[in-house]
Amino acid sequence: MVMIEVTGLTYYYPLSHTPALKEINLQIEAGQFVAVIGANGAGKSTLCLVLSGLIPTLFNGRMLGNVTINSMNTRNHTPGEFAGRVGLVLQNPTNQISEMRYTVFEEVAFGLENLGVSPSEMPERIEHVLRLTGLIDLRDRSPFTLSGGQRQRLALASMLVLDPPVLVLDEPTAMLDPQGSREVFHIIQTLTTKNTTVVITEHNLEWIAQTADRVIALNKGSIVLDGNPEFVLTSPLLETFGIDYLRYTQAARESQIYGLWPSQTPLPVTLEQSVLGFNRVSSIKKGGG
Amino acid sequence: MTLGLYTAGDSWLHRLFPITKLIFSLSAIAIIFGGPNKWLSAILPGVISILILWSAGIAWRALKLIVQLLTPIAVILFIVHGFFGPANHQILMRLGPFVLGQEGLMYASLIVVRLVSTLASSLLLVTSTHPGSLIQALEQTGLSRKLVYLLGSPLLLLPQMARRIQTIRSAQQSRGLETQGNLLQRIKALFPLVAPLVFSALVDVEERSLALEVRGFSAPTPKTNLTEIPDTTKQQVLRWGMIVIAVCFLVFEFWRKRNGYD
Amino acid sequence: MSLKEQLKKDFSTFTLALIAVAIVLNIVIGQIVSLLKLPIFLDSIGTVLVALVAGPWAGGLTGLLTNLIWGLITDPVAAAFAPVAMIIGIAAGLCAKYGLFKKWWGVIISGVIITVALSIIAIPIRVYMFGGITGSGADFITAYLLATGKDLFSAVIITVITDNLLDKIVTAFLAWFIVKGLPKRFISRTPRANAVLE
Structure with missing residues (x-):
């Protein structure tokens, strides 16, 4: 089943003459885990806003083409109607605190309250996501006393409690320390088992290579590469779009020049693949020499 | 504060x-x-x-x-x-x-x-x-959630902002930007103190409003409350x-x- | 556009988040300024800012709620002046709507208009509730005027205007500069900033 369908999308922000997104065509299947990569200003954040139904209704820009999420055309539905159907997690953990509630538990309840979920149903759902995000012991703390990583997990919990079929994440770890990032990645990974459709923009290519079903590369507002992680992350074009290679890929690319990577083997995107490849070279060398 | x-x-x-x-x-x-x-x-x-x-x-x-x-x-x-x-x-x-x-x-x-x-x-x-209880009670008695937000959010934002001011102030002071002295000096001290605060707070508005939207802040459904004040x-x-x-x-x-x- | 549609446009979630921040800026900047012992208040800078980009209703609400919240957490006396703070926002918003915030001299005129408008509300509150006294330095002006034989009402009128004129002109200028310095992306999300930018 197609969960998200984008056809002929071009989008200009208000007061801007260059499109932020240009002629995008895209289909995302339900349950697919899609990573979007690209240099700064390539249009990743704009795409996130489009795929969570906030553009065009919330922004006064000009949009050509059509976007449907779960068969709802984003032109005809307000963000209020998309709430609970599409989740969105943003970069800055602090900005995602509602500032309406005094404890972590109540903070997670905020979205449920807005969507009119019956209060008797809430505690169970909230406890479930607090466990999932490792925040259960902090349930009575003020959201403002949490660390950055904990706040971002709280933002995730606040989305997950609504059980949205689609979750969009715009660089959710950009402002976190390594430990905080690891915890957030770990939670997102558990979603892959849940049939949630995930779209994430992220700079950590290593994690993408391990987790994503599909990688889309954006350059100047257009989709320039689209395919499985091995294909996109090893593409010779990648560097022309201002995207750095994974260190494994980069090592193999450089080694290729000296004949230190087997010519028939695709470039590696994980540690395992690269170990395998280099092993093969050394065994060939040993066998030959 | x-x-x-x-x-x-x-x-x-x-x-x-x-x-x-x-x-x-x-x-x-x-x-x-x-x-x-x-x-x-x-x-x-x-x-x-x-x-x-x-x-x-x-x-x-x-x-x-x-x-x-x-x-x-x-x-x-x-x-x-x-x-x-x-x-x-x-x-x-x-x-x-x-x-x-x-x-x-x-x-x-x-x-x-x-x-x-x-x-x-x-x-x-x-x-x-507790200001939070007053606001929750107003919400319970039917005040629109938009107004409730406008009363409630500043109460929680204020301490954050005050903390940020403290950080900026101590940074300014350690750089020798005096907060004492004559009128002109004090006016001069005001801008580097306040400008970063104002602009960063304003730039954050967009993300904060988006975060509210995706959590159904303007959803057309009738709202419920986790807890009620008796x-x-x-x-x-x-x-x-x-x-x-x-x-x-x-x-x-x-x-x-x-x-x-x- | 009907009033209902205009209000809906003026009070988008973006505007609400902006008003919340503006309320905090009013309080925080007001406190810093009083800490630095400057001869102005700047405690309505957020109000005027909102009025410029989101119109008189949003501006008025910002002022009103600023003082109510101030009253709730530090000084209930401030709540008595909530209507004054509201008028500041409404007046600034109307000045912007009619194009006064396009040129620097218009900004000065706006500062004057805001001062006059707020005086109309502030004077009865000061006279009737507080006997013309507010416990600030401005009371010396009132005392002096009374000593020279002015009646209470005229004394308070002169006090309020001298006390506010400079502050409101400076506030109007600062808010204007801030709006001009805001990123395009921000401006495009606000309902009325076009009335300020050329």
């Missing part, structure tokens, strides 16, 4: 439904300024408020706040109206070139009593009610009673004035 006025506790006053206290304060203030018999209307609500605060064990704190907040105003009121009151006629005392007049003193006293009374009845609400029928009756009393007093005074009894 903390939520300075609230005093935590578990007295019967603390446990009252916040709206009951709010209605008390508003009715009291209406009577203080619009009730019949100026002096009685000014004194009585204050006395009742202090008694209630006393039975809840927070009267001392309230009195301290009243003294702290009103002393400057009261002193100036007595001096200005005592010596320069335009209605002064009856001379009580001479101090060099200045004369102390009875009318001015009485006028200043009335204003001070009213202010003390007003402050006492509003402190009854704000010292015994209200009782007794208190409902009490609230209507207080409103009726206040309205009667005001109407009576209005009628009296119109018929020229003053």
